[in-house]
Amino acid sequence: xxxxxxxxxSAKRRRRWTALLLAPAGLWFLALLVMPxxxxxxxxxxxxxxxxxxxxxxxxxxxxxxxxxxxxxRNTLVLAPIxxxxxxxxxxxxxxxxxxxxxxxxxxxxxxxxxxPFWTSFLIRTYAWMFILGGRGLPALFEWIGFGEIRxxxxxxxxxxxIVYGYLPLMVFPIFVSLERLDKRxxxxxxxxxxxxxxxxxxxxxPLSAPGVITGCMLVFILLMGEYLIPQLLGGGKVFFIxxxxxxxxxxxxNWPYGSAVAMSLxxxxxxxxxxxxxxxRRYGGRDVSxx
Amino acid sequence: MAAAMTQxxxxxxxxxxxxDVRFRGVSKRFxxxxxxxxxxxxxxxxSFHSFLGxxxxxxxxxLRLIAGFEQPSEGEVExxxxxxxxxxxxxxxxxxxxxxxxxxxxxDVFANIAFGLKQLRPRPSAAEIxxxxxxxxxxxRLPGMGSRRAWELSGxxxxxxxxxxxxINRPTVLxxxxxxxxxxxxxxxxxxxxxxxxxxxxxxTFVLVTHDQEEALSMSDTIGIMRDGRIEQFGSPSELYDAxxxxxxxxxxxxxxxxxxxxxxxDADGATIRTAQGLEIAAPYSPRGRKLAVGSAGVIAVRPExxxxxxxxxxxxxxxxxxxxxxxxxxxxxxxxxxxxxxVPELGEILVRAPKxxxxxxxxxxxxTEIALGWRRERALALADG
Numbered sequence: 001x002x003x004x005x006x007x008x009x010s011a012k013r014r015r016r017w018t019a020l021l022l023a024p025a026g027l028w029f030l031a032l033l034v035m036p037x038x039x040x041x042x043x044x045x046x047x048x049x050x051x052x053x054x055x056x057x058x059x060x061x062x063x064x065x066x067x068x069x070x071x072x073x074r075n076t077l078v079l080a081p082i083x084x085x086x087x088x089x090x091x092x093x094x095x096x097x098x099x100x101x102x103x104x105x106x107x108x109x110x111x112x113x114x115x116x117p118f119w120t121s122f123l124i125r126t127y128a129w130m131f132i133l134g135g136r137g138l139p140a141l142f143e144w145i146g147f148g149e150i151r152x153x154x155x156x157x158x159x160x161x162x163i164v165y166g167y168l169p170l171m172v173f174p175i176f177v178s179l180e181r182l183d184k185r186x187x188x189x190x191x192x193x194x195x196x197x198x199x200x201x202x203x204x205x206x207p208l209s210a211p212g213v214i215t216g217c218m219l220v221f222i223l224l225m226g227e228y229l230i231p232q233l234l235g236g237g238k239v240f241f242i243x244x245x246x247x248x249x250x251x252x253x254x255n256w257p258y259g260s261a262v263a264m265s266l267x268x269x270x271x272x273x274x275x276x277x278x279x280x281x282r283r284y285g286g287r288d289v290s291x292x
Numbered sequence: 293m294a295a296a297m298t299q300x301x302x303x304x305x306x307x308x309x310x311x312d313v314r315f316r317g318v319s320k321r322f323x324x325x326x327x328x329x330x331x332x333x334x335x336x337x338x339s340f341h342s343f344l345g346x347x348x349x350x351x352x353x354x355l356r357l358i359a360g361f362e363q364p365s366e367g368e369v370e371x372x373x374x375x376x377x378x379x380x381x382x383x384x385x386x387x388x389x390x391x392x393x394x395x396x397x398x399x400d401v402f403a404n405i406a407f408g409l410k411q412l413r414p415r416p417s418a419a420e421i422x423x424x425x426x427x428x429x430x431x432x433r434l435p436g437m438g439s440r441r442a443w444e445l446s447g448x449x450x451x452x453x454x455x456x457x458x459x460i461n462r463p464t465v466l467x468x469x470x471x472x473x474x475x476x477x478x479x480x481x482x483x484x485x486x487x488x489x490x491x492x493x494x495x496x497t498f499v500l501v502t503h504d505q506e507e508a509l510s511m512s513d514t515i516g517i518m519r520d521g522r523i524e525q526f527g528s529p530s531e532l533y534d535a536x537x538x539x540x541x542x543x544x545x546x547x548x549x550x551x552x553x554x555x556x557x558x559d560a561d562g563a564t565i566r567t568a569q570g571l572e573i574a575a576p577y578s579p580r581g582r583k584l585a586v587g588s589a590g591v592i593a594v595r596p597e598x599x600x601x602x603x604x605x606x607x608x609x610x611x612x613x614x615x616x617x618x619x620x621x622x623x624x625x626x627x628x629x630x631x632x633x634x635x636v637p638e639l640g641e642i643l644v645r646a647p648k649x650x651x652x653x654x655x656x657x658x659x660x661t662e663i664a665l666g667w668r669r670e671r672a673l674a675l676a677d678g
Contacts, residue, residue, distance in 0.1 A: 188361055189394040191381040194411035194461065203407075207398045 037267075044260035052254025062261035069262055072245035075231070077269070079156060079241070080224035083163035084171075087220050088213065090164060091171035095212075096205075098172075099179035111176070114169050126162055126233045133158045133234060154236035162230040167223065171216040178212025179205070214281050218274065225270050242266050311373065312337045312465050312497040313358055318367035319521075320353050327353040329521035330367070335465075335499065335514065337372075340491050342500040342508040344544065345518035351501045354518070355467050358499060360384045372464045382411070387458035388467040392474060393450045395442035401453050402438035405429065408461040428456040431490070448479045455487075459494060466491075468500040472507060484511055505545055509533070517541050525580065535579040538676045542578075542593045549594040549642050552677050555584045563674040565590045571638055573614060575672035582676060589677040596645040598671040601632065601657060604664040612666025618642065620661045630656065634665055 049055040133152040142150050152158045190200040228243035249259035313335040320328040328350045335341045343351035356362045360381035369376045405425045432452035472480045491498045509529045517524045525537045536542035553567040562576040563584045573592045584590045600611040618636035632644040
């Protein structure tokens with residue numbers, strides 16, 4: 001009996017410590033995520049005050065009005081997945097080259113080159129693309145060569161270029177890590193069992209790098225769904241995302257309740273796609289899938 | 293063989309029938325280093341061959357040259373009479389059990405074993421694959437384990453899966469790269485036994501790489517002792533034990549007491565060696581050793597089991613030609629035999645092994661006892677000291 005009581009006590013003490021250690025993160029989570037989100041939910045059910053801002057109400061009018069911002073939703077829902085896909089297609093060979101084909105002597109140097117762009121502000125780099133894609137940048141060069149008049153800036157393509165440029169490193173790293181961890185003897189084992197190099201890639205390398213691919217895709221996709229800067233600068237008000245619509249609603253037209261409804265639907269959309277995506281890829285690697 | 297056809301290897305040349313693996317002057321260089329240096333040998337069909345040597349001796353590279361993971365810098369590799377130079381690993385009729393098994397972590401046991409079958413063209417039907425994987429699981433005594441993941445298995449079970457995976461395509465040659473190194477001692481003994489039984493059962497040529505002499509001696513029909521990329525000696529376990537070509541082989545296979553020195557006298561049958569202490573010891577040449585020239589470096593090898601021990605009060609003349617006195621430093625009881633370590637002033641530390649039934653084994657001289665020891669001249673070997 002006495003012994004049981006002691007072990008009970010120590011279990012209680014351990015629980016108290018656990019609670020204590022989790023408290024800072026819990027408070028942070030509560031104060032900066034749950035509560036603001038609750039505010040947004042409440043706002044989204046209200047109505048615009050005559051001078052802008054929020055006036056209490058209880059209606060779904062804002063949600064029913066969402067189709068008015070259809071273009072922003074469409075642009076986000078088309079360009080975020082395409083951007084993620086193009087990033088993946090560009091990043092995989094690069095990560096493969098770095099992890100498998102590069103001698104360890106140069107690997108670090110090349111990895112640093114992948115991150116070097118991060119040493120400059122994202123804003124400045126995107127500005128630079130504004131000039132490159134703008135009338136006196138690449139289009140002028142193409143015209144001089146003789147391709148005729150081409151417009152790049154403020155098109156979906158220019159936004160896509162900006163996306164791939166900005167988010168590529170985020171895709172390269174998780175894939176690189178999963179490929180570098182891949183045991184090369186597994187490829188020898190596959191070859192030994194009669195698998196051609198291409199089949200070994202499909203049957204061994206690809207499934208074993210799936211955790212990295214999933215992580216990279218989630219990172220890029222989630223960030224792209226909330227992207228604001230790239231469409232702002234390279235889409236020039238013509239190709240705008242939900243993020244741009246939100247800025248417009250909160251800061252220009254000061255329609256907070258409607259903005260809150262748009263924000264909520266973005267959150268729900270993201271949760272839905274992420275859940276669906278994880279469910280689809282669950283079968284890869286069981287215990288190996290983790291977000292980072 | 294079926295494997296030759298299933299893995300799309302060309303038909304074997306008739307004259308080479310009976311030899312499954314042949315190296316002719318094979319070298320493999322990595323930069324300036326020759327991992328394998330002008331090696332030639334033949335491994336007969338259906339035999340169990342081992343490459344034995346310390347790490348870095350070239351045994352693993354030899355195995356990888358057979359598997360096709362490496363291509364020779366020079367020379368010819370033949371499998372079942374078919375030249376293999378330039379043939380990639382996935383077209384060779386050999387399969388390998390990797391050192392740490394290299395099981396596919398994303399596949400269950402069934403899919404791991406079925407992997408080889410699924411590479412065949414035309415691809416066997418699902419029913420055929422299921423049947424053969426079931427048979428393979430029976431063969432390695434893991435029936436019903438197909439749905440497990442590799443990481444859920446014990447080391448011994450993983451090893452069996454690796455074996456089943458490598459045997460499923462009925463290779464001409466099965467390669468084993470230190471397959472037992474990761475197992476504990478008891479399990480290793482069991483697996484040695486099983487490997488031998490399995491080899492007899494399936495009749496496939498096995499080529500094993502190991503640094504464990506006991507493993508090589510107990511399982512193999514033939515052994516190649518390697519050093520610095522070369523094969524020092526190629527022969528049966530008893531040949532290597534009884535007729536080593538030099539000190540290196542005698543030292544690697546079993547244990548020996550060595551008395552080194554310069555060759556003082558030599559004739560067609562044996563040599564006399566003068567040790568640094570001025571002692572002259574004679575012995576016949578090893579049957580596979582070379583004749584020694586007077587003045588060259590030689591060594592007398594005395595296996596611990598040919599050394600006799602007796603009470604110093606007796607003469608021992610009937611037991612030994614060379615007789616010394618010493619003091620027992622250590623006695624280790626090994627069950628079927630007893631091992632003594634005896635300090636002899638003229639010779640240094642001598643290792644003696646006496647079987648249970650022998651006089652010395654029965655007397656059980658304790659540590660500290662003064663004793664006499666010696667051996668018969670014709671049972672020792674005179675070897676080149678290399």
